[in-house]
Amino acid sequence: MDTVSKFLTPGIVFLLTLGFGLWLSLAGRPYNGLLFNVHKLAALGAVILAGIQVYALMKGLSPQGWLTALTVIAVLCVLALFASGAFMSIGNLNYQAMLTIHRIALPLEFIAMAGIIALLAGKTL
């Protein structure tokens, strides 16, 4: 199986996460519990599935600049997405600031992951 197709399942689960995130957002607050949980669990699933593939493909490679930098960015974005999502649902921190973090971390995560996959594909094709 080539590198890009290994990310098909995490990619589909990521798209589901986006879809449920938008739906959750459109449904407004207080959040619909079912939409919130599906969004959160889909996010967790996408992260775990992508993490397993990245780990397997990186194993055995010596540390390299761009790949390491993009992986650090991707991990930080995931942490930002989970933390801002949790704080939005608890509602004890500035909502607008948390939503902005959620919206900025998302495209950054996407770009970092695309870069990681492109670099890994270049190494294993």
Ligand code: HEM
């Ligand atoms: C890979 C991880 C994630 C992605 C890609 C993602 C993506 C999204 C997207 C696209 C939206 C719609 C934002 C908008 O209206 O512009 C959203 C909303 C939301 N997400 Fe996530 N999300 C992720 C993880 C999480 C997690 C782990 C939680 C909870 C712990 C969470 C909680 C929320 C909440 C509460 C909203 C509604 C925000 C609002 O009030 O409009 N998200 N997410």
